[in-house]
Amino acid sequence: MTYLACAVAVVILLATTWTAAVRLGRHSVIDVIWGLGFTVIALVAFVIGDGDTSRRLLVLALTAIWGVRLALHIARRSIGAGEDPRYERMLGRHPDPNTAAITRIYLPQGVVMYFVALPVMVAMGEDGGLGPLAWIGAAVWLVGFAFEAVGDWQLARFRADPDSKGKVLDTGLWRYTRHPNYFGDAVVWWGLFLIAAERWPGVLTLLSPIAMTYFLAGKTGKPLLEKQLTRTRPGYADYVERTSGFFPLPPKKH
Numbered sequence: 001m002t003y004l005a006c007a008v009a010v011v012i013l014l015a016t017t018w019t020a021a022v023r024l025g026r027h028s029v030i031d032v033i034w035g036l037g038f039t040v041i042a043l044v045a046f047v048i049g050d051g052d053t054s055r056r057l058l059v060l061a062l063t064a065i066w067g068v069r070l071a072l073h074i075a076r077r078s079i080g081a082g083e084d085p086r087y088e089r090m091l092g093r094h095p096d097p098n099t100a101a102i103t104r105i106y107l108p109q110g111v112v113m114y115f116v117a118l119p120v121m122v123a124m125g126e127d128g129g130l131g132p133l134a135w136i137g138a139a140v141w142l143v144g145f146a147f148e149a150v151g152d153w154q155l156a157r158f159r160a161d162p163d164s165k166g167k168v169l170d171t172g173l174w175r176y177t178r179h180p181n182y183f184g185d186a187v188v189w190w191g192l193f194l195i196a197a198e199r200w201p202g203v204l205t206l207l208s209p210i211a212m213t214y215f216l217a218g219k220t221g222k223p224l225l226e227k228q229l230t231r232t233r234p235g236y237a238d239y240v241e242r243t244s245g246f247f248p249l250p251p252k253k254h
Contacts, residue, residue, distance in 0.1 A: 002048045002121055009044045010114050013037055014106045018098075027091070027101050028084035030109060035070030037110075038063055041117045042124075049124030055134065059123045059195060062141050066148075066188050073152050116189060116212045119196035119205040126199040137194030144187025147173060147248075151180030168235045176248040178239065179216075183246055186213040217246045 013033065021027045042063035046056050090104055091097035154172040158164050173180035189209040196202030242252045 002045050002125060005048055006041045006044050006117070006121055007114060009040050010037060010110050013040055014110045018102060018106055021101070022098050026083040027087045027105055028078060028081070030105060031084070032071050032075045032078065034109065034113070035067035035074070037067070037113045038117050038120070039067035039071075041114070042067075042120050045121045045124040049121075051124050051126045052128055052130070054130050055126055055128075055195065056124050058130065058134070058138065059120055059192065062138065062188075062192060062195075063117075063120055066141075066145060069145075069149060070185075073156075077156070112211065112215065116208050118208045119189070119193045119202060122202050122205055123192075123196035126196070126202060128199060131198050133198040134195045137191045137196075137198075139191070140194060141188050141191030144184045144189075144191055146184070147187060148181045148184030151184060155181070168239045170239055170243065170251075173248070175243070175251055177244045177246060179246060180248070182216040183248065186216050189213075 014030075014037075017030050017033045018027075021029045042060050046060045049056055087101070087105060091100050094100040151173045154174060155169060158169040177183050186209070189212045193202070193205060193209045196205055244251075
């Protein structure tokens with residue numbers, strides 16, 4: 001029942017988002033809904049789930065804190081902005097972009113969202129109190145959340161400085177990884193997986209954090225962004241040469 005209800009919730013959320021996007025004339029609004037979608041899944045699973053209350057509360061709190069912060073950050077960043085160039089390239093050649101967006105944007109993101117959130121859904125039905133692995137998972141989540149939040153804050157401050165125009169951010173966390181926010185995002189979901197993996201059914205959701213890491217590091221996150229930055233930032237190629245692409249590492253001498 002939990003899995004079906006969460007699937008229905010995702011469909012309703014994305015259908016509502018598509019309707020709003022059509023009226024606004026830009027499908028980039030789905031980026032704001034991305035984090036909120038996981039929060040909705042966690043809330044529905046929490047209400048329906050009958051597992052240990054402490055585990056359910058912990059998973060709901062961690063998922064909601066991550067999802068709401070991410071949604072607010074993207075919403076603030078997108079104020080006054082037009083359509084995302086990625087979606088323009090994806091939909092520009094179609095005679096009916098809004099219909100094409102359903103299969104090219106909303107359906108894939110909905111499937112990925114549901115699959116990545118499986119540890120959350122499974123954890124909501126697990127019995128037994130919180131043990132050592134759950135608290136290790138919470139600590140891993142905290143590391144990831146700090147990386148993502150601090151990385152986003154440093155980037156926002158850098159972009160707000162007029163002297164930074166045309167330059168590359170290579171200080172703070174960005175000195176050690178080109179994508180501290182993406183790295184933190186992946187670590188958050190490894191932490192949630194560990195909380196679920198404390199009981200046997202949760203171990204079966206191992207592919208969920210693997211999928212999130214794959215999309216962030218090798219598919220839709222890092223590669224697409226770096227392709228754009230290499231074209232628009234003169235110093236970015238040099239930054240790539242000396243800075244780790246995903247996992248934080250000391251910068252190379254260059």
